Amino acid sequence: MTDEMRDDRIDREIRRFLAFQAEDVGGAPSALDMTARIASSSTRAGRIRRGTRPQLVWIVLAGLLVAALLGAIAVGARLLREDTALVVLPTPSASPQMTVVPTEPLAPAYEAVFVRFAEATGLSEDIVVIAVDAQGNERELVQLPTDERAGAGFRPNLLTEGAAFSTTGLLAIPRSIGSYRYHWEIFDLNSPNPTPLEIAGITQDFDHRTPNFEGNRRPSPFWGPADEAAIPWYNRGLSGNQWHISFVDGRSGSIETVDVLEHPDDASDRIVPYWAADQSGILMSTSAGPRHLLRDGRLAEPTVEFMSDGHSRPFNSNGVAAPSSDDNADGPLGELLANGRQISDIAWSAAGDGLWLALSSSDETQVVAVSELGGLVESTALVFDPGPTGAIRVDGHLIGLAPDDSMIVLSSDPVMPAEVGEFTQRDLTPSLLVPETGGQFDVEGSFAGWLEVTP
């Protein structure tokens, strides 16, 4: 890894931290409260009515301070104390994130597609799309130049983590449109000189890239049949984010948008990357179970077949969720759990009759393993040995599964002991695993999808 690549990676981690930190606004007034404040002040000759806290309280406390001068030593000690902050994060339980379940016969072969920056050209802001085969060989698919219209100074590396690739060669990627806003463009990488197809109707502020852009979570668009993409997005409302799904034709750019829910997060509803095989809509995980979100916005029982786009598989083609490690599992899964193995992620196998398990390492097991649990056949890949690092365990996350299960993109996540209390420190490193051969290749860049290739 070059210094430039390492710095870029660190910068990405810093930006992710900033996005997290910026969302820590608990205690702030709601938009509705703020509206009332603004409305009130607008009728009072511009008098600002702020929150009730600061100045008067200071004056009172200052008086108390004068009376407490004898405690100056203790106060001085406090002055010298660093104002440190601690975020205590529980280790997330194994939770299915994305999905896949092909409805087509298995394709001949696939390559994993990643998006990264060029360095050989010296144009560090050029975006390079690469494909990696099962032997770990990388090849460059295309370079996309810096967007010259990014007048607001966006650097493209802030947005490339949102790129999503279809198996037929279409790349959906967010591009700056200035004033820290972005829209979506689609490039057909089958062309030697692809030109952008701009998607009208979806324009978001830069900070709206979360949550779909965070870490190694999947990108926003998910590709479905007939080169159509579904893009979840939101805009702001006074009482929360208002979510929409846009169905975009990747060839023509035509778009249909439906409103989904005002608060999918609060309502425990979640859009998952599954298309109905008949293109009638997508799968949505709700508190009442999986539902079929139709193109007109209605929810229906998931009676049709569903397919994923290669980013994990929490549901099978019938919309059935993979078992959780918290379930009272029986059979091979139950045996694993009974033997004390920690399962950090679960996905359906391509055929939907088995499971891919990402197992946590521990002092006892020493490895992160990916195992297929079906027919009692277990294939294992060594990913990470926590022994020398001091990590208390290493979690694996299935962030990509090839449509034929021939390759897996796994992120390994060391969980470190904290100096104070416990916390989870995440250093997600994508690795391409080939279960059949045991191959394991670290790849720089953001995983974007799979490319179907002819052997």
Place this chain on the structure above:
Amino acid sequence: MTVERVAELLPARSDAAIAAFVAEHYDRLLRLARLVCRDASDAADAVQAALEQAWRKREALNDEARMRPWLDRIVAREAIRISKRRQSLLGRLLTPVQNVTWIEPGDQRASDPQTFVALRAAFVRLSPDQRAVVALHLHLGYSVAETAAIVGAPDETVRSRLRVATQLLRAELEESRP
């Protein structure tokens, strides 16, 4: 809840235009201010100041491309001012130390793949001016020149603040690694 519905619920003197105006800008500005202030209530005060000014001058700033940077400038500068006040000798004496943020297991952020205690500790050690340029440049994506215009400092000063701040954050992040 739609903007129209919220407007109906507001006092009679309010109107849908204010509701729409706040809905358009509040969330983004609050996040910016939060990065600078480290305190959500202070951040809200900074945002309120910006929104009130912007609302009074909206006729002169009806161009969206001008409105947003203008709002960010007010918020950033107000947030810096408040944060410096908080960090003053008297402010530190009188303001309770807020050094722990707890996140419930069910909190959406608990599943966020990237949260660094070390980064947070380093970030709060930055000066308000440094946090502002980091927030504007790395989080909101402004160029150095635009960041300099927003905070009212020369380009070189902004570059220097960014360099020092990112070096500290990088060092803290690398040190925290095994």
